[in-house]
Amino acid sequence: MKTNKSPAVILFAVFIFLTITYIIEEPFSFLAETLYLFPVFLAVLAGFFASEVYGPKSHNGKALALIAFGLAFWAAGELIWYIFKNFLNIDPFPSVADAFFLLAYPLFFAGILIGTRLAEIKWNRMNKSAIAAGITAIVILAAAVSYWGIYKVYDPETSPLENIIAMSYGVGDLILIGALIFSLGAARAFRGGRFGTLWTILTGGFFFFLVADIFFAIYQPIYIEGLKPCVYIDLVWIAGYLLITYGLLDNAFSIRSIQKKIK
């Protein structure tokens, strides 16, 4: 797998720094909550940078722009959540932040579908055991999301609106799982090439988000109390943002270097 080492080293150092901060700081401290936003906005910038390198006429440019907008919606949701919680003392759930979080899912789905269309994925020619492993992983993820993210989230004592919003996150994750089937297929179809690397890394990043969402759904009461180690679920989301940032930057820098080489 060909990759650029410098962004990997820097982003890994950021992850270590944030992990140490989370361990040292009190749960949900102002510093920890503020630093959490850094990888979120970094991913947004990486997404728009990568889409600009390709331009709007290419499939990859359109795909990465949609993914960047999805990340921007999540960043908007995170920022609103942060402001409500830390400055306005308003319970951020449910709020307009949820609208931004949920609207990101169709953008991710569309971006991944457009980006992977070029792959000409030939499912019937793929290694059977790889397909079996992939299907098993997807079924387990979908079952976990359906159970903890949709079924268990329903609370008859809260309002219908809160229930709909809470369960919608699980539905969003199922949509994301559907999209990841295609990104896995593209990663396989492009294997040996840098596009294969891109889709492998993006799949990994979104996988971290799914795992974090599942853990959050399972341990939500303990997480909300600010008890360790449940608050470290934030680090799984952070890992997702940083991995996606890395995938986007690695790919964008390599295209840039091709453009410089042939000038």
Added chain:
Amino acid sequence: MPPTKPKLQEESLKIILSFFGEKTARLYEKKFIGKTDAMILIMVRELLGEYLGPDQTEAQMSYLYKLIEKHENK
């Protein structure tokens, strides 16, 4: 100019535009000037090979080879 070249260049640039975007396609358009069919095919293969991997590169290149073959059989 050999008759295949405009078509080969056009189709090669379509592939490059689709995968790599307009900036890269414009740069390759300039690079193709004065190059033979064989050299264009080498440049395209080199680019696709690095990014698409061997399987997808062969799929795209076979389309370009068929284009040349079609003209030679006319």
